[in-house]
Amino acid sequence: MDWVLIKNLKHHVGKEVEIRGWLYNQRATGKIRFLILRDGTGTVQCVLVKDENTDLFNNTGDITQESSLILTGTVREEPRSPLGVEITPLSVKILAKAEPYPITLKEHGVDFLSENRHLWIRTPRQSAILRIRSTVQRACRDFFHSRDFVLADSPIITPAACEGTSTLFEINYHDEKAFLSQSGQLYNEATAMALGRVYCFGPTFRAEKSKTRRHLMEFWMLEAEAAFFDFEDNMKLQEELVHHLARTVLSENRDDLKLLKRDVEKLEAVSLPFPRLSYTEAVKLLNDLGHPFEWGNDFGAPDETAISDKFQSPVFIHRYPARIKAFYMEPDPENPDVILGADMLAPEGYGEIIGGSQRISDPTLLRQKIAEHHLPLESFQWYLDLRRFGTVPHSGFGLGIERTVSWLCGIEHVREAIPFPRTLYRMYP
Incomplete structure (x- = not known):
């Protein structure tokens, strides 16, 4: 049998x-x-x-x-x-034969369920979410394999910050100070100069003091980097990836989406190309909507929701002010006060799911930006070397797996989009 x-x-x-x-x-x-x-x-x-x-x-x-x-x-x-x-x-x-099971079919509070996350994942809803997560991760790999990208793993233990020093998890590394990785991007840039097109896939760590439905202390990122890709090439790759993820989940996880009561028509409405707004246009849109916003500030969750509600597909916001973005982003040659970078906002209020940019190629400018951001130059000598030995225009991005899964599943909080979430006040079980 x-x-x-x-x-x-x-x-x-x-x-x-x-x-x-x-x-x-x-x-x-x-x-x-x-x-x-x-x-x-x-x-x-x-x-x-x-x-x-x-x-x-x-x-x-x-x-x-x-x-x-x-x-x-x-x-x-x-x-x-x-x-x-x-x-x-x-x-x-x-x-x-199981002992009396703590998670019965009655309603339970989030704290109780989180305390019993090792059992909560057995419920049909949580299992459906994790199956969709698995589909998303495999679809990412298939997408990049089909476009001749090489999987190149980046280290988890790093000597310096990538995204800002205020959100670092510090560890002792044989009596030296080290940090858990915020991003594999800098190492992706190195492997891209060896292999042309690369991506890495792994956990990243941000010690953010944010207790919101969008934030985790440990989350998974898909990060890609490509030599000879400019800003427009980068955005095109991103929208093709996200469109592919939505189509794959719709094709392979219909039953799971039905179990989650996901409105699949909203996913079916996602179409290429994705709309594009400059940061300045987005600021104007917010003010026209009666949502006061001052040019030069970074968007918060309510701002992102107000913008994305105007679109059925994810939307790019590009050319942010340089002073609110990371040190490695290439300034726009037509306006150096803004950068050749973009965030992709998911529809339905799920916020930023991708951040990407063209990277600075000029070693002098990069050295200047490192100083402006008060970062230790000695920790970035190897990164500056990439500009000394045959630099080329190159671009990349990072996609947050949990936020993407949350959007595709239509769930309220990212804690359900990862098997064992690490949030501001919880690291058990």
């Missing part, structure tokens, strides 16, 4: 199969018992009729929630089921 994953049961109608999983729920109505099993790929209802199998009916009544089981049975069509099938059990083997 074949061991079949629940998601594939629809291909086995009329056949006897074996399922390995956990009891999500059970209920009985008179002489009929319903066992709901999950296996990580989905859930299926198994229907026991007492008059058809009295012993099995009687022996399954005390199986507790989350007990692990091996069930054999016959797959039959059931149009009312989300899967289109259900199972008539033939045998049930209990591998481990």
Whole structure:
């Protein structure tokens, strides 16, 4: 008898199969018992009729929630089921009977669920989100592989800041001061000069004092860098990537999106090319909307939401004031007060999901910017070397996985978009 994953049961109608999983729920109505099993790929209802199998009916009544089981049975069509099938059990083997389970089917508070995150992820909603996250990560790799980008891993332990010294996690590195990586970008620039087109994929760390639905202390970033890419090439690559992610999730995770009650029409409305607004145009838009904003300030969450609400697709905001952006961003030759950089804002108020720019190529200007940002020059000598030995125009960007997953899933808080979130006041479990 074949061991079949629940998601594939629809291909086995009329056949006897074996399922390995956990009891999500059970209920009985008179002489009929319903066992709901999950296996990580989905859930299926198994229907026991007492008059058809009295012993099995009687022996399954005390199986507790989350007990692990091996069930054999016959797959039959059931149009009312989300899967289109259900199972008539033939045998049930209990591998481990679970103790009373803390996360019952009643409503629980966020603090309680977060404290029990190791169990919360077993629920259908959380499992659906994590499957979509997996799709997004694989789709990122497929996208870059198809465009001749090389995966080049960047270090987690670094000697200096990349995005500003106020959000660093400091560690002791054999009696030397070191930091957890804020970004793999600087190292991407080095590998891009060796391999042409590169990307890295890994955790990054920001000690931000922000307790919002958009912020985590540890989050995953997809970061790409390409030699000979200018500012426009960079934005084109970004919009093609995000469009690809939305299309892939729509294609492969329809059932998960349905479980999450995601309005898929909003994802289907995402189309190329994405709209582009200069920072100055965005400031004007905000003021025209009756949302006062002063040129030179950075956008906060309410500002980003007001802008993105005007568009169905993600929108680029480009050419920010240089003084509010990172030291490595190339000034616009037509107006050095702004940079050749852009943020991509997701629709529906999900905020910035990508930040990118063309990088400074001139070593003298880069040295000046390092000084202006009060960064230790000795920590960036290797980075300056990249400009001394055959520099070229190059550009890159970073995409936040959790914010992107939150948008695609339509969920309220990024803590649900990663298996074990690290937030301002929580690092357990």
